[in-house]
Amino acid sequence: MAVSEDFPVGLRVMVVDDDPVCLLILQRMLHQCRYRVTTCSCATQAYTMLRERQDTFDLVISDVYMPDMDGFRLLELIGLELDLPVIMMSANGETSLVMKGITHGACDYLLKPVRIEELRNIWQHVVRKKGTFDFNRDNCSIDWDSNKTLVEVQSEDHGSRKRKGNIELSDAMIEDANSLKKARVVWSSELHKKFVNAVNQLGIDKAVPKSIMEIMRIQGLTRENVASHLQVVDGSWKCEDKRRIRDEQMHLIISGKESTKGLVFQLLIVEFVLSKVDHCHYFKVGDAGDPFWNVLKVGVRLSSQLYYESLCN
DNA sequence: GTTATAATAT
DNA sequence: GATATTATAA
Numbered sequence: 001m002a003v004s005e006d007f008p009v010g011l012r013v014m015v016v017d018d019d020p021v022c023l024l025i026l027q028r029m030l031h032q033c034r035y036r037v038t039t040c041s042c043a044t045q046a047y048t049m050l051r052e053r054q055d056t057f058d059l060v061i062s063d064v065y066m067p068d069m070d071g072f073r074l075l076e077l078i079g080l081e082l083d084l085p086v087i088m089m090s091a092n093g094e095t096s097l098v099m100k101g102i103t104h105g106a107c108d109y110l111l112k113p114v115r116i117e118e119l120r121n122i123w124q125h126v127v128r129k130k131g132t133f134d135f136n137r138d139n140c141s142i143d144w145d146s147n148k149t150l151v152e153v154q155s156e157d158h159g160s161r162k163r164k165g166n167i168e169l170s171d172a173m174i175e176d177a178n179s180l181k182k183a184r185v186v187w188s189s190e191l192h193k194k195f196v197n198a199v200n201q202l203g204i205d206k207a208v209p210k211s212i213m214e215i216m217r218i219q220g221l222t223r224e225n226v227a228s229h230l231q232v233v234d235g236s237w238k239c240e241d242k243r244r245i246r247d248e249q250m251h252l253i254i255s256g257k258e259s260t261k262g263l264v265f266q267l268l269i270v271e272f273v274l275s276k277v278d279h280c281h282y283f284k285v286g287d288a289g290d291p292f293w294n295v296l297k298v299g300v301r302l303s304s305q306l307y308y309e310s311l312c313n
Numbered sequence: 314g315t316t317a318t319a320a321t322a323t
Numbered sequence: 324g325a326t327a328t329t330a331t332a333a
Contacts, residue, residue, distance in 0.1 A: 184321075184322080184328080184329055184330075185329070185330090186328095186329090187328085187329085208314060208315095209314070209315090210314085223314095224329095224330070224331075225329080225330085227314075227315075227316095228328090228329055228330060228331085229328095229329080230314095230315090231315075231316070231317095231329095
């Protein structure tokens with residue numbers, strides 16, 4: 001099964017960095033990976049917290065250079081007492097530094113700026129270290145609200161504003177962080193599956209946002225969220241190049257219906273078809289120039305035989 | 314509840 | 324900067 005299907009939602013990550021901008025960025029990216037994030041701007045306090053609240057973190061990401069405590073020292077302490085996987089992070093990628101990280105027991109070394117792709121796989125360190133990770137732990141509630149999980153510990157006089165030239169940017173972004181809008185709902189395949197289940201359960205006629213929402217029972221998910229999703233359908237679908245349709249590599253199996261329910265109906269058919277096919281891409285077409293802008297056309301690439309079968313169903 | 318459009322994210 | 328995804332207004 002593809003890794004993405006079983007993505008470990010809720011991995012509890014502690015990020016330590018004296019630079020608030022980095023913290024914020026990391027936090028956002030980790031949230032996108034659907035991890036639970038705690039940030040800390042001061043290594044000493046991070047250490048205290050980690051020790052006091054053992055078993056509430058799965059992984060630590062720490063900067064190398066910090067005013068109050070060297071990242072390597074923190075790494076050492078954690079390795080000594082806590083046995084948590086630690087990832088070091090720095091803008092400095094000198095071999096000697098990386099080596100130092102590894103020899104001190106870091107399980108990875110991320111170079112700043114960190115890309116989200118690199119973060120998607122960090123959970124594997126936890127699996128590797130612990131041998132397992134409970135994928136289903138707390139799978140139902142999604143980390144919408146960063147403020148809930150964000151533990152900001154600011155050190156008093158060790159500043160973030162060490163580097164000149166960065167000051168303005170930092171302040172602007174901190175400001176931004178304070179007014180951080182709630183995270184947008186990400187319609188992951190899991191969430192979408194629940195959506196589809198709810199729709200199926202209700203039947204197409206009764207599948208309206210409110211009812212769907214109630215059946216889904218996802219904390220924080222609003223009727224509007226569902227309505228929006230209902231309107232446009234699955235956000236996690238791969239959008240394939242339209243060229244491929246022209247090239248007739250794909251068959252359009254369903255052309256648009258007018259209403260929202262039409263869309264859901266199509267969706268259900270597509271899911272049905274997909275359940276019978278191993279390797280196919282699905283995608284949606286439609287652009288603003290199209291007079292049927294919100295008429296979604298769903299295509300599936302599959303053998304012509306299946307194509308015809310699907311039309312019969 | 315639905316649909317159109319605005320706002321974000323990629 | 325275009326396009327895709329989600330939020331919000333109508």
